[in-house]
Amino acid sequence: MQDIRVEECCFDGQSDKFPIGMAYVPWQCFKGVYEDLEKAYCIGTIFPELNKPFTGRRCV
Numbered sequence: 001m002q003d004i005r006v007e008e009c010c011f012d013g014q015s016d017k018f019p020i021g022m023a024y025v026p027w028q029c030f031k032g033v034y035e036d037l038e039k040a041y042c043i044g045t046i047f048p049e050l051n052k053p054f055t056g057r058r059c060v
Helices: 006-011 037-043
Strands: none
Touching: none
């Protein structure tokens, strides 16, 4: 596999012009898991708290 530098493929050598990203991740409480693992697989998580379906708009 060929090594490709990020600057070459994405930023044309101008990556220093982009600010460093910052993330905010709130604390999450563990309350349980789905017992039906097939359902969890279809949803994409075993944790009900993380089941946040995309609706195409902001959370209400």
